[in-house]
Amino acid sequence: MKKKWVGGLLASVLAVGLIGCSAGTDSASSGSKGASDFPKKQIELIVPFSAGGGTDAVARAFADAAKKHLPKPIGVVNKTGGGGAIGLAEGANAKPDGYKASLVTVELAILPNLGLASFQSDDLKPVAQLNADPSAVTVAADSPWKTLDEFLKYAKENPEKVRIGNAGSGSIWHLSAAALGEETGVKFSHIPFEGAAPAVTSLLGGHLEAVTVSPAEVSSQVAAGKLRMLGVMSDERLEAFKDVPTLKENDIDLSIGTWRGIAVPKDTPQDVVDVLKEASRKTVEEQSFKDVLDKLNLGIEYKDDTGFADTITKDSKRFKELIDKLNLKQ
Amino acid sequence: MLDLFSQGIVNIFTQPTVLLLAVLGVVVGIVVGALPGLTATMGVALLLPITFGMEPVAGLLLLSGVYFGGIYGGSITAILLRTPGTPAAAATAIDGYALTKKGMAGKALTVATISSFTGGTISILILMFLAPILANFALKFSAPESFALALFGISIIASISGTSLIKGLIAGTAGLLVATVGLDPIQGFPRFTGGITDIMNGIPFIPVMIGLFAASEAFKSLEEMNITEKVKTKIQRFMISKADVKKIWPSILRSTGLGTFIGIIPGAGADIAAFVSYNEAKRFSKNKEEYGEGSLEAVAACESGANACTGGALVPLLTLGIPGDSVTAVMLGALMVQGLQPGPMLFKDNGDLVYTLFSGMIICYVAMLIIGLFAARYFAKVVEIPKAILTPVILMLCVVGSYAINNNLFDVLIMLVAGIIGYFMQKFDFPASPVVLAIILGPMVESQFRRALTLSNGNYDIFYTRPITLVLLLLSLLTLLTPIIKKIWQTNKDSKDESVRL
Numbered sequence: 001m002k003k004k005w006v007g008g009l010l011a012s013v014l015a016v017g018l019i020g021c022s023a024g025t026d027s028a029s030s031g032s033k034g035a036s037d038f039p040k041k042q043i044e045l046i047v048p049f050s051a052g053g054g055t056d057a058v059a060r061a062f063a064d065a066a067k068k069h070l071p072k073p074i075g076v077v078n079k080t081g082g083g084g085a086i087g088l089a090e091g092a093n094a095k096p097d098g099y100k101a102s103l104v105t106v107e108l109a110i111l112p113n114l115g116l117a118s119f120q121s122d123d124l125k126p127v128a129q130l131n132a133d134p135s136a137v138t139v140a141a142d143s144p145w146k147t148l149d150e151f152l153k154y155a156k157e158n159p160e161k162v163r164i165g166n167a168g169s170g171s172i173w174h175l176s177a178a179a180l181g182e183e184t185g186v187k188f189s190h191i192p193f194e195g196a197a198p199a200v201t202s203l204l205g206g207h208l209e210a211v212t213v214s215p216a217e218v219s220s221q222v223a224a225g226k227l228r229m230l231g232v233m234s235d236e237r238l239e240a241f242k243d244v245p246t247l248k249e250n251d252i253d254l255s256i257g258t259w260r261g262i263a264v265p266k267d268t269p270q271d272v273v274d275v276l277k278e279a280s281r282k283t284v285e286e287q288s289f290k291d292v293l294d295k296l297n298l299g300i301e302y303k304d305d306t307g308f309a310d311t312i313t314k315d316s317k318r319f320k321e322l323i324d325k326l327n328l329k330q
Numbered sequence: 331m332l333d334l335f336s337q338g339i340v341n342i343f344t345q346p347t348v349l350l351l352a353v354l355g356v357v358v359g360i361v362v363g364a365l366p367g368l369t370a371t372m373g374v375a376l377l378l379p380i381t382f383g384m385e386p387v388a389g390l391l392l393l394s395g396v397y398f399g400g401i402y403g404g405s406i407t408a409i410l411l412r413t414p415g416t417p418a419a420a421a422t423a424i425d426g427y428a429l430t431k432k433g434m435a436g437k438a439l440t441v442a443t444i445s446s447f448t449g450g451t452i453s454i455l456i457l458m459f460l461a462p463i464l465a466n467f468a469l470k471f472s473a474p475e476s477f478a479l480a481l482f483g484i485s486i487i488a489s490i491s492g493t494s495l496i497k498g499l500i501a502g503t504a505g506l507l508v509a510t511v512g513l514d515p516i517q518g519f520p521r522f523t524g525g526i527t528d529i530m531n532g533i534p535f536i537p538v539m540i541g542l543f544a545a546s547e548a549f550k551s552l553e554e555m556n557i558t559e560k561v562k563t564k565i566q567r568f569m570i571s572k573a574d575v576k577k578i579w580p581s582i583l584r585s586t587g588l589g590t591f592i593g594i595i596p597g598a599g600a601d602i603a604a605f606v607s608y609n610e611a612k613r614f615s616k617n618k619e620e621y622g623e624g625s626l627e628a629v630a631a632c633e634s635g636a637n638a639c640t641g642g643a644l645v646p647l648l649t650l651g652i653p654g655d656s657v658t659a660v661m662l663g664a665l666m667v668q669g670l671q672p673g674p675m676l677f678k679d680n681g682d683l684v685y686t687l688f689s690g691m692i693i694c695y696v697a698m699l700i701i702g703l704f705a706a707r708y709f710a711k712v713v714e715i716p717k718a719i720l721t722p723v724i725l726m727l728c729v730v731g732s733y734a735i736n737n738n739l740f741d742v743l744i745m746l747v748a749g750i751i752g753y754f755m756q757k758f759d760f761p762a763s764p765v766v767l768a769i770i771l772g773p774m775v776e777s778q779f780r781r782a783l784t785l786s787n788g789n790y791d792i793f794y795t796r797p798i799t800l801v802l803l804l805l806s807l808l809t810l811l812t813p814i815i816k817k818i819w820q821t822n823k824d825s826k827d828e829s830v831r832l
Contacts, residue, residue, distance in 0.1 A: 051375035078736075079736065080738075081530070086530075118527055163784075169518035189787070192518075194515070197659060201596050201646075204650065205468075206469075219671075224673040226674075292667060296666055296667065297666075330519055
């Protein structure tokens, strides 16, 4: 009995102490000019894919380069699973104080439309877009198709004979191949793999006719003369592949691909978002960040919060239409 | 080629920092590998960003050291505590732990170290001399071949079932059923997920493995904690005899070949290599009855097979730029960040560097051998720790390890449930390894089978018109039918004997 009483007293003392503490910090933050003292502690950056992959590399390069532009460091945490759904959901449900930011990927606009996510794509507030990579139509170097036109002509004459490998059902590379089919009126046979690398391997082995993965995934094979890139689905030609035409040059109005950026929970105060936005803008300019992305053949594409929000809304709408047409919604 | 290699050795020894980093990598790898849940893949991935600022050779050797050490390190806890540190070590745990219970932990550790070293080193030599020839083999593997290989892997359940084939098959089937949970691999439809996002990609097999092997064993020893043990587990000798060497070397060599071969195949890694090596060692062994009861041959087979996978997986990575397993997928990124494009041009443009790298890899394995043999007597002391202290520590490691894989608390829950199931499986004498094997291979069998049919437009010809597929399918049939044929043969012989006597 006595013990309980002491325990109760201790607890209440502790509680009062805690309230005192939080009140103290509250007054401190309201005393100074708003969010100028954000961040006061380390920021956690949730990466929805595993360590060692491309998304992880972007996150770590960003966190490293951001050191110069934020008073506190950024720590990268990989929360994997569900094809990105688990990490993105954790980021969306985090406390909206800016201390748990997310490295978001194109899956943010895809998974909710597939019916495979517990979040909506607007549950996260965009801060900055860091990167974008288009889909690239790539065939074997010993295939008869030298140009995109030849390839599409053959595919049109042989419906469902052209097998295109992608990184999984409902993945961005599946959607981009499907969009190409929609846009040109060609019927492809879509073959899903567990990620882009096995699809590229299968193309190399002659088991597929084409892949529509990112240029980064095929660049070493293209450089070695084993694969040929016929066209990229971006607005302009890529710096690293100057002689590969865009689809738009072939009169196909299609620009589709993956992107990565920073986002925070949707109720995060604007002043906190502004601090992160400003830091992101400067970080993308850092040579160390550019170097890592260049070496991995990942395209740098910076957009501020409103620009990134446009990308997400536009893509989400487009993917919804595609997914409905393809009947992929679960 | 030899002069390039010797030049490489000289290069390494004239750069003490590189040598030091390689050895450091091995040490980190052994620790990471020995801890449950922390796999070689994770170790390499976590060290990757550190290597960005290093010289190419230094950075890549650090990662190679972690890779090699990680695959080997898994065997230490598998042997001593029935806690496979890596998926590959689940095969080692079967006989390794049985040896520990017999008081032969020291010998088992020595055999594991020597086998890992031999398998790994030979596979690096194969990589060095035969890489360009073997590379094209990797490309022959498409969906039907991978399906046949996975099916062959599943047929191995027959040989790892322990005393009762039926119980092994029941466990394997249960594992296959568990493997159906998650997104349908081809159409992306969620199956049996109950709306839980955490199992959308399937029941993660590493927590299941930790639960079935380690946690269940810990639960069992909780039960025995109050019984004061009179007989203290003795470690006995570490040295292996000439007779032992004679017994294990054929299985080391065979497994090295198999492991290298499986490493080359994209999508098949050390775990599959270890199980296949176990199966084939048993098939050709003169002492089949020892398997499952504590066989040094089995430990040697699993470990040499798993480590031989390392050199094999590097073949397609370096020659074609395609990763053979999850670790080499991370290493692909490491190479590219260093400005080295893996692929056919790598050997031409950076021949010096590549051969320095090969020399360094062999040095990594030598370091692993020395560290392993030296440290074995200290590792083995774990067995002498009283259960009342050891068991809670193991349980804690199980929790931390299963959390660490995805930083997800749900995985801890899966581990605990698997631990409880594993406890009852032990009670009723059901083997755990068929479940693990089925969870690893089940999704592979399903997705590759369906992918093959998509590739062929639904035509089943694809499974018997391709030579590699056909051979692998026949092999699995043989593995499945051997016990039955033997039984029939045995009864025929017995009845004949009887008729003669009559």
